[in-house]
Structure formats: C-alpha cells, structure tokens
Amino acid sequence: MVTMIEIDHLTKRYGAFTAVDDVSFTARPGVVTGFLGPNGAGKSTAMRIMCGLTPASSGEARILGARYRDLTNPALQVGTLLDASAQHAGRTGREALTLAAIAIGAPRTRVDEMLSLVGLTPDESRRRLRNYSLGMRQRLGIAGALLGDPQVLILDEPANGLDPQGIHWMRGLLRGFADQGRTVLLSSHLLHEVEQTADEIIMIGRGRIVAQGATSELLAGQGTVVASLDGARLAEALRREGHAVSGAADGELTVDTDGETVGRVALQAQVVLTALRPAQGAGLEQMFLELTAGDARGTNGQEAVA
Template sequence: MIEVRELTKRYGARTAVEGLTFTVRPGRVTGFLGPNGAGKSTTMRMMLGLDTPTAGSVLIAGRTYRELPTPLRDIGSLLDAKGVHGGRSAYAHLAGLAASNGIPRRRVDEVLAMAGLDAATARRRTRGFSLGMGQRLGIAAALLGDPRTLLLDEPVNGLDTEGIRWIRDLMKSLAAEGRTVFLSSHLMSEMELTADHLIVIGRGRLLADTSVREFIEANSRAHTVVRAGEGAGEAERLRALLEGEPGARVRLDSGGGWLVEGPAPARIGELARAHGVALRELTPRRASLEDVYTEMARSSVEFGGVGR
C-alpha cells in the first residue's frame, strides 16, 4: 500500500505539488492521470525518494522509500526506460541489480522471460534497443525483486499492440495476486481497460480519487442516439421535440439520427410516443474515459499546468 499525506513540493516561488493526500490500495490497478505539467512525475519521484518533499510524506508498506531495507523487494518502479548504461547488455544490467540487492541470479532469467526478451536479445548491448525493447527491459527490472508494490510511469510507451495487451494482462494479474499497482499513462483507452481506480490531479492538486466507472458517471451527462421513422419530415419533427425539452442538447450523430444529451432514454421515448413520432432507434451511449478526461482537461481551470 502507498500512503500519500499532505504531499507538497515547491521550487522557489513555484508550487509543483500541493497538499496531495490519497491511498493506493493493494488488489487493484490504480491509474494516475493529469495533463503534462500537472505534477505527476514530481509526485512519483517523491514516492521513490528521488525528490525530497517540501512538506508531507509518502509511506510504502508503512515506511518511506529510504527506510526500506531491500527496496527492489518492496517496490518495483519504471520512470525512465532509457536510464540504462548503453554499453551493458540487458542481462548484465539485471544481473548487477540482482547482485546489489541480494536477489538470486536465476530471477534474471525469469523476468527476462516474463518481459518477452529472449536469450539473444538479452545478450545485446542496450544502446541498440528500440523504445519498445527498452520498455520491456525496464518492466523486467521493476519485477526483479518480486515486489508487493509496482509504480510505473507510461509503461506502454513504444510497445506494439501485442506488447500493450501483455502489459495490461500483467498489471491485472499482479493486482489479482493482492499487489499494489500504480501506473500513469496518457493512453486513455488503455487506462480504461486496465485500471480499476483513478487518482486525477491538476496543477499539483487532487481532483478525483474514485473508481473508473464513478469518475465517468460523475463527469459526463447522459447521451442517447435517437432515430425517427421513415416518414417524411419525421426526423425534423423529432429534433424539434427534443430541442424543446428543458436542458436538452441535440446534435447530428455521425452515424445518422440525433445525439441527445440530457434527457434519459425513457423520457425521450415518452416524448416521442406522446406526439406520435415513431422511433427506429433509442440507444443509450456511455461516455468513454477519454471523452470525460478530454473535456475536463479542456474546461477545468485546474488543468493549467505549473508542475512537472
């Protein structure tokens, strides 16, 4: 478990993170969202003891990172996949980490296999690695100590479709084992498929601490696709009825028909029946995480980034 309490980081007169408080619990994948400059990277660096908080604290399994006796066995992390000496092979890099942390050498082969790096690739110098291969090596390093907590920043960067599916399944399986999984990503469609819970920040402040479904439902209005019958003028009659409903917003749907925001489907059906308008379609449409997040990022004054 990761406990963040009143976490604050200032750089002179500039505040990157201010008063953040949240808990990342085991047994689920927690997504960390915020636009560039919101303070995500600074927060994650403070979690790992790379930056010192101006105020507040971060506890991992009840201790600060610097108090952990064997950090790689307690928390695995990936912040920068390029943070590897280019003259070393993937195997040598992992073997060095294992030796310095009292981890058996056999674990190196296990995590290389888990990350999909074969023996030939593992013996190559990392300076020749693609971005995707570097990401796989970074994830292998995060898993090396078989930690109870994982903290990953943009883990799907550079991965192909197969790799993205692999990391999604891996995160879910690790959470199912009771581990704490905390990850950031700008790929909203993937975050919606992977995460159970969300921490959302803007300008270094907490905006949301909730489940993915609750976040979407709380920040989006109901949408319904409506199509009128084939009769002449039926589509325009329907639009006029819908636009007369208090709080309704009506626009043309890309697939034909009308996209209605506001009234519930049942109300739309009652309205059409009361005025003798036949309907061919009445389909509720659920907003995606990307829809909700993009709208929030565009409209909220909290998302005017000053952090890192």
C-alpha cells in the first residue's frame, strides 16, 4: 500500500529565515495524524508545500506517491482546507460548491450530499458568504474538501469557529473518514480535541520535529502508582530492590517500574496493596508546552511565518 503522505527532508527558507527545517514524517491510511506546533512553527508552510501552493527549498512532499502538482486532477484525490475565509464573499454557499464541482469534474449530486453532510440547511446554502459566520464558513470549507470524494484530507484548523456540538460532529466525521482506510492530516490549536481525535502526532517547534509517534505512547506515563496499608514499609522494600519511589508514605506512591514488579515486592514484604495502576501521562497540553517552550511568545513578539 502506498504511504498516503510522505514528507522527506522538507526544508523551506525565506532569505535567512528557515520556516521548515529538514522535516520528515509519514501520515498513513486509516490514521488521523495530528500536526501540531505553536504559531510560527512551520505547520502552515509545510501544509502549503504539500498542496503545491509553496515551493520547497529542498526535500519533497509526496501524496499517493507523487507530488501534488503531478497528480491527475488532484482535487479528486486530495481534499484540502487551508483557509476557510478564502472564498468569494458575493457567492452563495451552493454556488461556491457547484462551481468547485464543475471545476474538478465531480458529480453535481455531490453538492447536495456535502451540504447535508456538513449540516448547512437549504436556506443557509442560499445565503451570500459575506453573511456566513466563521463556523458556517468552516463547514462549507470541509464540504469543499470532501467534494471530490478524496483518499486524503489535509486540514489546517478545521475546528476554528465551530461550537462544541460542531467540534463533536467534526471528530466523528474525521474518525469515520479514517476508518474507511483513508488518510487525515489535521492541524489544530485545540489540543484537547486533537488528543481525543488523533491516532498519531507530529509536533514541530521552530521548523523542526520535536516529537512524533502514536498518541497513546507519547502521552503514556512511566512507572506505576501504588497504595497500600503500609506505605512506609512498601517504599523501603522497593528502594532496597533499587527502584526510585516518590510520594507520601501515607498516600499513593509512584514507582519507576511496572505493576508486576511492584506486586512481587509487596508480596515478599507482606504488604497488602489497596491500589495498583499505571502512571498517567501529563496530557497533550503539558507535553506541548514543555516541548515548544523555546517558541513561547511574549506580549511584544512579532508574528513569524506559520
């Protein structure tokens, strides 16, 4: 099976400034991949290169085994949403989708199907885009991305402007798309939503990848949390075996080993356990802040190339 999105040593320079710095990763079929980073980290630049809108200084971005510009009618294979506001304000939503369908050769029946899918009513579809809310523009943009029934979705901040109900709807939409064996690359600042939606995460800071892997593995805690009827005795026994132990003796202890080992030590020490579970990870937000601390912006910071 062809890897759906493959980024190979991608670099983009603007004079002395490097927006994307030797980035390599893949986004696979059947997987929602979260593409994260602070403002100015290079996410949007990388996505524009993938979609053929910005040339790379070096390296390559391939979709379905080819560069975007080399695909035959790429809009039927790759659905994109990079800027929901980049639509003609004087057209209606239906007109915008109809013209897009004609341009890419998609069946006209897809217009009504997509309007229904994204929850835009017939009355809303007849409104001028200048009268659309941000959330309605996002829904129309998602409809446009799906219009050609693509195998790949590349979405930059698709939840921007959506209310909680809309975000929940989008999560199900993307999950269903990936479950069909298709590929989703999703950029978002809504970290809690990405944590619930993405199977894998690519995180960049200052143009470079700072973390990548399965979401569950990246966010997994290390070690074991244990509680017992004699915490001091258990802690002493664990330390004798060479394990690091933290926490109060009269409460839960965190140990730098697996639960089976903790259980064996407790049995040997004849200590009754009342709780034993894997340590929990810090969560995506804390990991994001720790890994991108160098990109933190002060109140007087200037916006960099995204």
